[in-house]
Amino acid sequence: MISIDKYAYSSKLRYKDPMQKLVFTAMTVAVCIWAKNNIISVVVIFMMGGMTVLRGGIPLRFLLKLLLVPMSFLLVSIFTIAVNISDNKELLLLAVPVAGKWIGFSAAGLKDSIRLFLKALGAVSCLYFLSLNTPMVDLLSALRRLRIPKILVELTGLVYRFVFVLLDTVNRIYIAQSSRLGYSSLSSSYRSLGAMGSMLFVKAYKQSDALYTALEARGYDGELNVLAENYESHWSWYVSAVAVNALLVLLAVVMKSATGGPLL
């Protein structure tokens, strides 16, 4: 999580208007999910991955490692879809007999699960494009412009900011505790962890108090209003985002009509 944050701030696409990136991502996710088409999914994976690595300058190794993160969930869920139980061995491609029934893969189940797998991976790569190239602060200012309720945006912003303060505090407490042998045995570990938990609670409370005082000193009146940052923005980005997705939609429609499936 921390390294995603670091890469986002150093991405070459960082100064592009976050709204453009958000719109592009949202459209592509929608098309990818709507199309239910393996080719479209693969195109989306490569397009988004390519944008992230080539335009954003994120190392390919890091992106691949990130793509492995959802893999375990994904494999478990597609496995359950792909595996069927049947009385009839003919329906299954590969089957083992269990208690008078057959358990195995059916052709339809296998097809379904591959489609789901690619669709999910496509959507994930869209989200990675957004989160690896857009720092949280920029994303929040885009949400503010979209008129998402202020309280949500403010809360997210504060949580984001103070997660780092909290992590820093945890780290310091942990070092202080372990240098006094706080984690030398299992029972002392439990005790130290408990003490850290309650200490964090008190610290967080004090910190919020101090923050409120400091905000008041700068004229806080219930809303965290700030100036919007200037981003590189150009209408051509929106046009190309729409064009790319229109192309994907067209491709999907053509392929569907070619295979004789329902159009929409």
Next chain:
Amino acid sequence: MNGNIFETRDLHYIYPDGTVALKGISIGIKRGKCTAVLGANGAGKSTLFLNFNGIYKPSSGQVLFNGNPLDYSRKGLKELRSKVGMVFQDPDSQLFSASVFQDISFGVVNMKLPEEEARRRVQAAMARTGITHLKDKPTHSLSFGQKKRVAIAGVLAMEPEVLVLDEPTAGLDPIGVNELMKLLRQIQDTLGITVIISTHDIDIVPLYCDYIFVMNEGKMVLEGTPKQVFAQKKILRSIRLRLPRIGHLMEILSEKDDFDLDTSANTISEARAALKDWKNRHSGCL
């Protein structure tokens, strides 16, 4: 209007839990000067500062800003806080945004200025505090000293009449301390902003401050120019404070080693002048 930007009259402050933090403070802080408030831990420095911008309301007594008693109405406080900039000791409790630029703009936006003017002020504050290159960095990647500067910029952008800093040099490295104090001095000289600091760092006080107040257990025990205050050696030592190192050295040289030196020297340049003077006076005998 007299020359005092702040005045307090018999100011008492009692915390809700019953702790008596201020016991009858009556002082006047000069406009356009750099004033230091000294005192050991728990002497009441921070409490006094929070009474200056109306975060705390005196239990009894009065605080006057520009000769007028503080107006504790919503509107009055808003006006006061746009003129009294407060920089807290821990920048992590002051910086609420992960974006340096957005954090600095917060106070300015609250003043409801036109956007052009607000942007100009944010840029100017960043340039003056030397953090323009940090503008696009996330707050959590900054060093402590950098965060401190961002916190100062956020207050400076509001173009206050007075800058109140609670222990501005605590936690900084030696060069950081000098740079920060020079920055404050420069802000005071070029923008005419009154600077009030609290500190334990006694050695910087004669270098950068014009006037000193010394607090102990909620009371004001001494005040005056650095020379006047550091002449009261007994009192300072009785309240867990000390002389500047140079002042201490001069004291030892004159009292233990019988040098007839000007013992009021508290900075390196003052000591140098005193020693040169001694050399001139004794050059005949050597």
